[in-house]
Amino acid sequence: MATLVIAEHDNKTLKDATAKTVTAATQLGAGVHVLVAGQNCSAVAAAAAKLAGVGKVLLADDALYAKMVAETMETLILSLAGGYDAILAPATTNGKNYLPRVAAKLDTPQISEIVKVVAPDTFERPIYAGNAIQTVQAGAGKKVVSVRTTAFKPAAATGSAAVEKVAAASDPGTSKFVGEELSKSERPELTAAKIVISGGRGLQSAENFKLLEKIADKLHAAVGASRAAVDAGFVTNDYQVGQTGKIVAPDLYIAVGISGAIQHLAGMKDSKVIAAINKDEEAPIFQIADFGLVADLFKAIPELEEELTKLGA
Amino acid sequence: MHRTNSGRLKTSVSASLADARDELLIAGPFSQGISNAMKVLVPVKRVIDYNVKVRVKADQTAVDLANVKMSMNPFDEIAVEEAVRLKEKGKASEVVAVSIGPAQASETIRTALAMGADRGILVKTQGEVEPLAVAKILKAICDAEKPDLVITGKQAIDDDSNQTGQMLAALLGWPQATFAHKLELEAASAKVEREIDGGLQTLEVKLPAVMTTDLRLNEPRYASLPNIMKAKKKPIDEKTPADYGVDTTPRLKVLKVSEPPKRQGGVKVKTVAELLARLKDAGVL
Numbered sequence: 001m002a003t004l005v006i007a008e009h010d011n012k013t014l015k016d017a018t019a020k021t022v023t024a025a026t027q028l029g030a031g032v033h034v035l036v037a038g039q040n041c042s043a044v045a046a047a048a049a050k051l052a053g054v055g056k057v058l059l060a061d062d063a064l065y066a067k068m069v070a071e072t073m074e075t076l077i078l079s080l081a082g083g084y085d086a087i088l089a090p091a092t093t094n095g096k097n098y099l100p101r102v103a104a105k106l107d108t109p110q111i112s113e114i115v116k117v118v119a120p121d122t123f124e125r126p127i128y129a130g131n132a133i134q135t136v137q138a139g140a141g142k143k144v145v146s147v148r149t150t151a152f153k154p155a156a157a158t159g160s161a162a163v164e165k166v167a168a169a170s171d172p173g174t175s176k177f178v179g180e181e182l183s184k185s186e187r188p189e190l191t192a193a194k195i196v197i198s199g200g201r202g203l204q205s206a207e208n209f210k211l212l213e214k215i216a217d218k219l220h221a222a223v224g225a226s227r228a229a230v231d232a233g234f235v236t237n238d239y240q241v242g243q244t245g246k247i248v249a250p251d252l253y254i255a256v257g258i259s260g261a262i263q264h265l266a267g268m269k270d271s272k273v274i275a276a277i278n279k280d281e282e283a284p285i286f287q288i289a290d291f292g293l294v295a296d297l298f299k300a301i302p303e304l305e306e307e308l309t310k311l312g313a
Numbered sequence: 314m315h316r317t318n319s320g321r322l323k324t325s326v327s328a329s330l331a332d333a334r335d336e337l338l339i340a341g342p343f344s345q346g347i348s349n350a351m352k353v354l355v356p357v358k359r360v361i362d363y364n365v366k367v368r369v370k371a372d373q374t375a376v377d378l379a380n381v382k383m384s385m386n387p388f389d390e391i392a393v394e395e396a397v398r399l400k401e402k403g404k405a406s407e408v409v410a411v412s413i414g415p416a417q418a419s420e421t422i423r424t425a426l427a428m429g430a431d432r433g434i435l436v437k438t439q440g441e442v443e444p445l446a447v448a449k450i451l452k453a454i455c456d457a458e459k460p461d462l463v464i465t466g467k468q469a470i471d472d473d474s475n476q477t478g479q480m481l482a483a484l485l486g487w488p489q490a491t492f493a494h495k496l497e498l499e500a501a502s503a504k505v506e507r508e509i510d511g512g513l514q515t516l517e518v519k520l521p522a523v524m525t526t527d528l529r530l531n532e533p534r535y536a537s538l539p540n541i542m543k544a545k546k547k548p549i550d551e552k553t554p555a556d557y558g559v560d561t562t563p564r565l566k567v568l569k570v571s572e573p574p575k576r577q578g579g580v581k582v583k584t585v586a587e588l589l590a591r592l593k594d595a596g597v598l
Contacts, residue, residue: 010511064590069516070479071488093509095493100444100479109445109564112474122568127472131367132376135569174488174522178504178515191510194563195597200469227528236510237494239531244388244468244528252597263363273597275588281581290579291591303585312588 001085002031002055005046006077006099008090011066016192017090019079019154021147023242026155027117028143033058033084035166037076039066042163044154048163056161063167067177073075073098083124086120086143091247095146100246103144109310110144111136123213129266150192150249179242183238186261189211191240193222193250198241198268199225199234202257202297211301212256218308224248224268226258257297259262260285272308277301340363350406350500351520353396354460355430356481357389359414359421369572376471376570388466390428390528394533396464397429397497404498407431407461408569411454413438413447419549426544429538433549438561444472446554446561448480453557455485460521462503467492467525478525488518492527542544 003025006013018034025032034048037060045059058080064072069134077098081087087102089095091113103110115133116124122137123145192194197219199212209223216223224246225239241248241265253271258264260283261275268274269288276289279296286292339491349548361367362382370377385393399405410425411518413436413451422433463482468475482489490496490505497504507514508527518524536544554561582588592598 005381023330065391067514070482074483089469093492093507096475097479097489100476101483103476104445104448104483107445109443110474110476111482111565112476126573127570128361128367128376129470129473130573132369133571133573134567135571137566137568139566156469172486172488175490175516175518178517180512180514182511182513222589231529235526236512238510238512243470243473252592262366273592273595274576275592276370277588287578288576288580290595291588292579292581292583293583295585300585304589307589309587 001083003028003086003088004032004077004080004084005032005034006073006087006089007034007036007044007055009036009038009041009044009095011041014044014045015092016154017149018093019036019047019051020149020152021088021090022051022053022155023152024114024117024147025086028120030085030120031055035060035077035080037065037068037073039063043230045163046177047157049163050157050159051155051161052157052159053155054159054161057163058166059163059281060166060168064168067180068094068098069175069177070101071172071175072097072099074105077102078167079169081106081142084142086145088145088147090149090190091146097258099144099146106142106144108144109138109140110146110212111138112146113148114145115148115281126266129163129262130269131233131262131266139231149281150247165185179292184234187216188220188222190224190241191248192224194250195219196224196241196250196268196271197220197221197254197256198224198226198258199256200258200264201227201228203234206276209234210306214305215308221254226261226264249312253291255285256301258285259283260288322398330431332453334399351399351404351461351476352407352409352458353399354409354411354455354463355389355392355396355425355456356411356413356447356465356467356477357393357421358462359383359418359423360386360410360469363387369570373569373571375567383417385424386469386471388468388470388526389530390533391429391528391530392464392466392530393425393428395526398531399498400429409434409435409458409460413450414518416440422549423544425491426547426549427541428534433550435549436552436554436557438554441563442561443563444474444476445480445564446559447477448484448555449559450482450554450561451477452484453559455481462498462520463523464566465523467527478523482523485521485523487522489525490516490518490522491525493524493530495530496524496528503586509527511524555577557589
């Protein structure tokens, strides 16, 4: 039986997280179908149909799924689950929200945030904030798995699967979407950016984060933050990189004024190259940084901006 | 804020006011009928302290927990704090802390009781209990206790599963509000602001419901000494999974627990210009 991947999207565009989850799904060795649940999201379904390895796209286009509320996603996925051996979702806040409901109703344990498919029933996943890697084997029955997308390359857009409409499932009617406050930014998304520049408590204020934004604009980078910076109110929660925030693995991660608590390292230590600027030469971040600069960030950052301007960035 | 001395003082005063009110509620047969007399159930997990450096056992079977400091899962502390605040505001009548784990998990329950929970339920288990089994036990407890709201941490910092609250909600057929940033409790519903990838989302869920906490919901208090003493007298019921008819045998097989690949520290550079040159050489700029 095939593997079902639940798509991550915003009703307009298919997120990269879906293409990466498809890659993990193809490694299970069976066919891959993608479920796009949303409202007025046919463009998303069309994009999913192009992903290499996808045999079929199921489109559930209904107001019920506009915001992927967990209770409605649960009944929809359960209505389709009979035809699948495995159900995979990206470990986004949406996937983390609805997927355990599906597993519980199927009476099967969920395997969270896999970083490697060892065999179709065996996976690696980080535990203890990535300080240990667990290799875990699923038992008989359906597999319900969430995927840490930074660990997989996106499937190429070379396919041409058919899109099939599926009916909406029942609405438990127990929860209602009220509203949302989404950060608007011209910069790339934190989890998809090739370069991330993050600030910590060392930045000292929300105002000073603008220093990082200027650098980010020159480098086409995303801006991230440590928990300390978010807790202090310098930036909003969606900037947080770490064990319980966003997991990133860009080509270049620049940590500015971040000491490097293990909970932060858990969110960025798989970056290809890590650069750190911190005035405390004992800061733990230097133990994992490829390039460390011991300096006052308020001198180093304007200088960095100047040098980048010279380079024509 | 709550970690100052004055904060602690204030906390213990308001807690005793809440206790007085609680006695009134429990005393009368009409307490069930009072609309704001909500019961809150708070599942808490005993985990490795978040400051401890984790080591994998040489035989690669698990993480070494021998002689390691254990604490309440930080997200569950936030859950206890939120429940206790509801009680202090008169919105909840009783806060029940539940832990599923070894005998020492009673210490974790005591911590919750010292923070202001009223009583505890310890479900004694041996070995690892998977989130689904935990959710099944909690479901049985909810069937018996009939709470209006369950508040628990969004994930435990040991297995990082982020499943239990959602699974419990599904098994009960209740709505959920995960990753809570702010809670406004009404008579029959809760409005919850949630931390999501793009920012914040607000949901309204009908009660009873399950809510899981994110980091910024509140800042948990330290228990004051008088409250720690008082907590010793609060009751803890001891149960076993068999009491709830739940089989806790793991369904997943852990084949290995290994160290992650170590990342080597690199070089220190002297100037910003040198840093840029190195990044260019590395091909990332």
